[in-house]
Amino acid sequence: xxxxxxxxxxxxxxxxxxxxxxxxxxxxxxxxxxxxxxxxxxxxxxxxxxxxxxxxxxxxxxxxxxxxxxxxxxxxxxxxxxxxxxxxxxxxxxxxxxxxxxxxxxxxxxxxx
Amino acid sequence: xxxxxxxxxxxxxxxxxxxxxxxxxxxxxxxxxxxxxxxxxxxxxxxxxxxxxxxxxxxxxxxxxxxxxxxxxxxxxxxxxxxxxxxxxxxxxxxxxxxxxxxxxxxxxxxxxxx
Numbered sequence: 001x002x003x004x005x006x007x008x009x010x011x012x013x014x015x016x017x018x019x020x021x022x023x024x025x026x027x028x029x030x031x032x033x034x035x036x037x038x039x040x041x042x043x044x045x046x047x048x049x050x051x052x053x054x055x056x057x058x059x060x061x062x063x064x065x066x067x068x069x070x071x072x073x074x075x076x077x078x079x080x081x082x083x084x085x086x087x088x089x090x091x092x093x094x095x096x097x098x099x100x101x102x103x104x105x106x107x108x109x110x111x112x113x
Numbered sequence: 114x115x116x117x118x119x120x121x122x123x124x125x126x127x128x129x130x131x132x133x134x135x136x137x138x139x140x141x142x143x144x145x146x147x148x149x150x151x152x153x154x155x156x157x158x159x160x161x162x163x164x165x166x167x168x169x170x171x172x173x174x175x176x177x178x179x180x181x182x183x184x185x186x187x188x189x190x191x192x193x194x195x196x197x198x199x200x201x202x203x204x205x206x207x208x209x210x211x212x213x214x215x216x217x218x219x220x221x222x223x224x225x226x227x228x
Contacts, residue, residue: 004156031214042117042202042218043157056212091157095214102216104149104157 004105006092012111013082021077021108025094032075033102034067035091043091049075082112115140115208119201119219126193126226134188134201134222136177140208146170146179146186147216149202157202160188193226200224 005024013019025032030051035043045059052072060066064082069075079086089109093102120135138144148160148170161170166181175190186203200221207213 033214035216040220042204042220043216044218045215048212048214056215059215093157101159102214106154106156 004092004094004103006090006105006108008108009106010109010111012113015082015084015112017082019079019082019110021079021090021110023075023077023092023094023105025073025075025092026103027073029094029096029103030072031095031097031100031102032069033093033095034075034077035093037089037091037107039088046077079110082110084112086110087112115144115205115217117203117205117217117219119203120222121220123223123225126224128195128226128228129192130226132188132190132193132197132224134203134224136186136188136203136219138184138186138203138205138208140184140205140217142208144205144208145213146177147204147206148175148177148186148188149204149218151200151202151221153199160201193224195226195228198224198226 007022032049034046037043047067048056049069064080067077089107091107093104095102116139145164147162149157150160161172163170163179169178177186177188202221203219204216
């Protein structure tokens, strides 16, 4: 595709609900990243995929957060039992390899009410 | 761990003014340094980067020099335009023996340029 695509662009959910956020990387990019940007802060690393496997998930804040990339392309970030503190913009990025320029999507703004 | 501190905003300038946005970092080793820009309604874009000490990154009239002695990577532009209005993020990767793929960002600086 032309760029990294994230859906939905906005998501409002009730506290305690489950949400899924989707990322379509640039075609052919093997590396995929998720970041979280809270209000007034810079993006914070969550997880890095190389192909289908999570090469580094050290940034996931707790076990309510999980991400998959089953076919090495599209990735889904899953958040269980959402809390108000999970409200943030979730950014996805991809790159051709793990240490080359990362291209970011526009993000999904998650609001937990 | 690694960290990036950048000038707090917002910064408001008139067109053709000189721009400096300060950025300092804390990291051991030899990180790579970046400036990203986020225009209204768009995703983060890499503006420029430098991978070793004394390197100068440049793009679209913006420049930043990797100063290891002062652990700084200040962003400058000689004459800003209205179209430069955006949020600017300083970032690093590969510091403290960390991985090159993981970016550590500053909080961002909102720049508004008035005609």
